[in-house]
Amino acid sequence: xxxxxxxxxxxAGEPRVAHRDVQAxxxxxxxxxxxxxxxxxxxxxxxxEEGVRHGLVLELDGDQATVQVFEGTxxxxxGAIEVRFAGSPxxxxxxxxxLGRVCNGRGAPLDGGPPVTGDRLEPVAGWPMxxxxxxxxxxxxxxxxxxxxxxxxxxxxxxxxxxxxAGLPHLALATQIAAQATSAGTRFRVxxxxxxxxxxxxxxxxxxxxxxxxxxxxVLILNAADDPAIERILTPRLALTVAEHLAFDxxxxxxxxxxxxxxxxEAVREVSAARREIPARRGYxxxxxxxxxxxxxxxxxxxxxxxxxxxxxxxxxPAGDITHPVPDLTGYITExxxxxxxxxxxxxxxxxxxxxxxxxxxxxxxxxxxxTRDDHLDVAAQVLAALARARQSAALAELVGAAALGETxxxxxxxxxxxxxxxxxxxxxxxxxLEETLDRAWTALATLPRQELTMLxxxxxxxxxxxxxxxxxxx
Amino acid sequence: MRSLPTGSxxxxxxxxxxxxxxxxxVVRACERKSAEEAAITLAEARRDADAITERAVQxxxxxxxxxxAQRSARRRRAAHELDLAxxxxxxxxxxxxxxxxxxxxxxxxxxxxxLASLRERAREMLGPDAAIEEHPDGGVVAASGTxxxxxxxxxLARAALGSPSEEVSALWMP
Numbered sequence: 001x002x003x004x005x006x007x008x009x010x011x012a013g014e015p016r017v018a019h020r021d022v023q024a025x026x027x028x029x030x031x032x033x034x035x036x037x038x039x040x041x042x043x044x045x046x047x048x049e050e051g052v053r054h055g056l057v058l059e060l061d062g063d064q065a066t067v068q069v070f071e072g073t074x075x076x077x078x079g080a081i082e083v084r085f086a087g088s089p090x091x092x093x094x095x096x097x098x099l100g101r102v103c104n105g106r107g108a109p110l111d112g113g114p115p116v117t118g119d120r121l122e123p124v125a126g127w128p129m130x131x132x133x134x135x136x137x138x139x140x141x142x143x144x145x146x147x148x149x150x151x152x153x154x155x156x157x158x159x160x161x162x163x164x165x166a167g168l169p170h171l172a173l174a175t176q177i178a179a180q181a182t183s184a185g186t187r188f189r190v191x192x193x194x195x196x197x198x199x200x201x202x203x204x205x206x207x208x209x210x211x212x213x214x215x216x217x218x219v220l221i222l223n224a225a226d227d228p229a230i231e232r233i234l235t236p237r238l239a240l241t242v243a244e245h246l247a248f249d250x251x252x253x254x255x256x257x258x259x260x261x262x263x264x265x266e267a268v269r270e271v272s273a274a275r276r277e278i279p280a281r282r283g284y285x286x287x288x289x290x291x292x293x294x295x296x297x298x299x300x301x302x303x304x305x306x307x308x309x310x311x312x313x314x315x316x317x318p319a320g321d322i323t324h325p326v327p328d329l330t331g332y333i334t335e336x337x338x339x340x341x342x343x344x345x346x347x348x349x350x351x352x353x354x355x356x357x358x359x360x361x362x363x364x365x366x367x368x369x370x371x372t373r374d375d376h377l378d379v380a381a382q383v384l385a386a387l388a389r390a391r392q393s394a395a396l397a398e399l400v401g402a403a404a405l406g407e408t409x410x411x412x413x414x415x416x417x418x419x420x421x422x423x424x425x426x427x428x429x430x431x432x433x434l435e436e437t438l439d440r441a442w443t444a445l446a447t448l449p450r451q452e453l454t455m456l457x458x459x460x461x462x463x464x465x466x467x468x469x470x471x472x473x474x475x
Numbered sequence: 476m477r478s479l480p481t482g483s484x485x486x487x488x489x490x491x492x493x494x495x496x497x498x499x500x501v502v503r504a505c506e507r508k509s510a511e512e513a514a515i516t517l518a519e520a521r522r523d524a525d526a527i528t529e530r531a532v533q534x535x536x537x538x539x540x541x542x543x544a545q546r547s548a549r550r551r552r553a554a555h556e557l558d559l560a561x562x563x564x565x566x567x568x569x570x571x572x573x574x575x576x577x578x579x580x581x582x583x584x585x586x587x588x589x590l591a592s593l594r595e596r597a598r599e600m601l602g603p604d605a606a607i608e609e610h611p612d613g614g615v616v617a618a619s620g621t622x623x624x625x626x627x628x629x630x631l632a633r634a635a636l637g638s639p640s641e642e643v644s645a646l647w648m649p
Contacts, residue, residue, distance in 0.1 A: 015634055017600055021621035034621050082623065095641070100555070113559030114566040115637075117644035210548035214555045429541060 018047065018082035023064065025076055028230075028274060030055070030067045032083045038065050041125070043090040047082045048075070054106060055083075056090065056230060058275055068274065070106065070228040089125055092238060093118030094245035099189065100216040102206070105223040105231035107238055118245075124237045126244065126298055135301040137335075140366035141255060141310050144180035144431030145173070147353040147424050150441055151380050152338055155366030156183055156253055156308040157301040161261070161330055164340040165320040171201055172428045173340070173351045174259045174314045175208045178218070180431040183308075187252040190218045193239035195232050196225050196263025208429075225263075232267035240298045240309070247307030254307065256299070259314035265292075265326045281325045289329045296333045336361040349425045356388060372434055375460050379441050382455040383419065386448060390416035411448055419444040439464075565647040570636050577632035581613040590615065593626045600624055 021033040030046065040060055044067050046053040053076075059066040067083060069076070092107050095118030102111040109115060137157035142149055154160050164170035178192045190212060194205055202222050212218040219242055223235045236258050243254040258264070265284060272285035280286035299311040313334075317327045320342070331337060336359040345352035360366075368377040393409040394416070402413065423440045426432060432440075442464045445453060453461055479487075580586055590609065597607050597617035605619040613628035636643060 015624060015626055015630060018623045018625065019621060020623060097641070097644070109559075109563075111559050112556050112563060114563045114644065114647055117641050119641055206552070207545055207548050210552050211544075214551045427537060429537075429544065 016045075016084040016086065018084050020079070020082050022076075022078040022081055022083065025073050025078065028068050028072050028228075029058070030069060030073060030076070030081075030083065032065045032067060033063060035060075035063055035065045035085065038085045039089075041089045043086040043088070045084045045086070046076070047084065049080065050075070057085070058271075068230050068271065070231050072228065089123050090234065091121040091123050092116075092241055093120070094122045094242060094249075095119050096246070096250065098191075098219045098242045098246075100213055100218070102213065102220040102222065103238075105195075105221060105227060105235035105238060107221075110222060122241050122245065124234055124241050126237060126241050126294075128294075129298065129300060129302065133303050135303045136365060137301060137308075137310075137362050138365050139184060140372055141181055141183045141253065142434055143177045144182075144433075145176060145351060146426055146432050146437040146440060147351055147355060147358075148177070148338060149432075149434055150376075150423065150437045151355050151384060152336065152353075152358045152360040153363045153367040153372070153376075153380075154181075154310065154312070154360065155362040156310055157299060158336075158360070158362045158366075159296045159299045159311040159313070159334045160336050160338060160360055161313045161315055161327075161334050162338045162340065163322065163327055164314065164316050165342060166316050168340045168342060168345055168352060169350060169428070170314050170316065170340055171197070171205070171259060174257050174312065175205050176351075176428055177312060178255065178257045179208055179212055179429075181255050183253040187250070188217065189243075189246050189252045189254045191221065191239045191243045191246075191254060191256045192218060193221045193223075193235050193256065193258050195223045195235050195258065195260055196227075196266070197222075197260070198225055229267040229270045232264055233271060236261075236264060236295050240295065240311075243309050244298065247309045248302050248305050249307075251306035254309050256309060256311045257314070258295075258311065260316055261292075261313045261330065262316045262318070262326050284325050288325060289332070292326075292329055293333050296330075336363075344420075344424075347420065349420050350428060351424075351426075353424065355384060355424065356391065373438055375456075375464070376434075376438060378456050378460065379438055379445070382445060382453060383423075383441050385455055386412065386415055386445065386452065387419065389452075390419075408449065408452065411452070415444060415447045418447045562647045562649075569646050570633065573636055574629045574632045577628040578613055580628055586613070597624050597626055 019032050019035060022030055023033045024031040038057060038060065040057055042057045044055045044057060046055055046067070046069055053069050053071040055067040055069040057065050058068050065085070090106075093116060097116050097118050101109065101113065101116055103109055103116065107116060135157070137155040139156050140149075141154045141156055141158075143154060148154060152160070162170055162174060175192075178190045181190065182188050190209075192205065192209060194202055197205070202224055205222075206213075206220065209218055209220060213220055219239070221235055221239050221242075223232045236256075239256055239258065243256045246252045247254040265288060268288060268291055269279075269284050272279070273283070277285050280288070285291075296311060296313070299309040301308045313330065315327050315330055318324050322328070322331075337357075338360075339354040339357040340352050341354035341357070342352070344354060363380070364377065366372070367380070368374070390412040393405065393412040396409060397405055397413065402410065405413070419441075422444045423437070445456075446465050450461065450465075580589065583589075593615045594607050594617075597605055597615055601617050601619040601622055601624055605617045605624075607615050607617040610616050610627040614631060615626050617624040617626065
């Protein structure tokens with residue numbers, strides 16, 4: 001997807017000195033001699049006869065700079081190439097010009113259009129948000145997906161990852177969230193960063209998000225599996241830099257979907273190995289935690305400003321291992337998780353959200369009276385409590401057989417079936433309003449005997465379960 | 476086995492009639508029950524058939540909606556990309572024209588002054604020992620050891636157009 005040979009517009013500007021003293025080429029690295037005034041992490045352009053390649057300074061030693069070339073060093077011959085250093089880390093123009101555009105991990109257009117321009121340049125690595133200026137996350141981002149909106153409500157400014165395993169429809173869910181999500185704010189924008197995806201998956205994402213892209217509400221940043229690893233490291237940073245400007249300068253609520261962060265972490269490991277750093281757990285560098293935190297902590301809300309940045313990263317857990325460094329370290333930083341389960345997927349439920357293993361730690365900041373609906377938090381608590389009891393009933397049924405269960409246990413089994421059919425299962429292009437979602441939750445709860453609905457007030461039950469013959473007071 | 480005595484048939488007639496009536500009653504009950512069972516089975520089959528039909532219709536509608544959405548998305552994208560390609564083509568045309576006009580600066584009376592300032596700039600960047608040559612396209616090319624600086628007029632024009640400023644991009648935006 002990269003290697004179109006066209007330099008991003010912001011790499012240009014004033015003329016730069018070209019260095020021809022390439023002393024060594026090692027894998028993706030170039031060692032350039034005779035450099036002066038070059039800084040660590042500075043971006044560079046490598047001019048060849050075929051076109052321009054791009055790189056970053058990884059290391060400095062005296063007048064030698066080690067440059068990692070994004071597109072690789074295949075075909076490069078010392079003496080036939082020139083390296084120009086940009087004088088600063090990679091910076092991108094920020095502004096509304098990104099909306100409706102499709103670019104690669106360096107920000108070069110993939111949609112055939114001109115380079116993206118903006119009113120100012122910002123470093124891709126971003127600036128840490130001053131903790132004192134932060135406002136706590138508040139008010140919901142509604143995704144149109146019942147399992148999330150009802151039970152693990154996403155909140156403006158939150159970071160809520162999706163934990164999945166290979167083979168589950170996490171990309172479909174992430175894309176559905178990106179296509180449907182809204183907030184109460186006047187402007188809602190989405191930045192979708194795809195990292196290490198196959199071309200088939202990228203085509204799917206582009207098709208599904210086309211409506212939002214062409215209506216100028218979405219930015220698509222695509223890094224395919226065969227794109228350079230270092231570009232994969234830049235992809236989420238570029239996405240967040242674009243999002244921060246849309247949020248905190250333009251006042252939009254911005255949802256950043258990052259899929260798949262496991263591919264990102266693999267790229268970090270690859271670049272770390274190229275830098276000959278000492279490996280830590282499973283070969284990942286020891287700074288993986290702070291590296292992930294430097295991304296996830298870029299979300300939030302800023303005091304006295306309107307916008308927000310909400311992050312939904314997708315992680316595929318290798319072999320379903322939640323103790324793997326990537327989900328493990330992510331779990332320390334993020335505010336909850338949405339877990340997808342192969343067992344639920346096997347029952348034909350989409351999205352296969354393991355509701356009992358999922359949690360939005362900030363749900364109370366975004367759901368309930370004056371935020372979503374008065375009964376939301378109580379209904380969510382009752383749905384989950386009843387589902388936990390249904391799981392016990394199912395375990396008991398496996399031991400003694402369903403026929404030997406008491407009436408209450410059988411009603412819990414019926415409840416679980418009804419909940420999955422009515423609430424949790426939905427089409428991958430189906431967007432449900434919060435009203436519809438909560439009404440469906442009530443429909444599922446109606447299969448339980450009234451005396452089991454202990455977390456709901458009699459007034460709520462009377463208002464939502466219109467069954468005069470089975471008055472709550474009689475229960 | 477002995478046969479019935481002669482003349483006993485009339486005496487058995489009431490018994491026969493009673494047995495016959497009972498048998499007819501059983502048959503009618505069986506028929507009634509069968510009819511009821513058939514009606515229930517039929518109703519269930521109709522319900523199942525309706526549910527299957529409804530599911531098939533829903534699946535068909537969903538597939539059709541998805542197919543239509545996909546086709547519509549691809550058409551929208553094609554239209555959007557056509558628009559973007561038009562802007563990019565305009566940008567390239569403007570770049571070609573600007574570069575061509577920059578080359579013409581060689582014929583301007585102020586060109587020697589421009590050349591002198593470019594030489595000065597090259598010395599600032601590469602040092603006083605830099606070898607500086609005028610380029611046929613206008614401007615200069617300087618070198619010092621393995622370092623080289625391209626200050627030709629086309630390179631300077633491209634650098635100016637490569638600026639990410641919205642003032643420049645306004646030239647090709649609608």
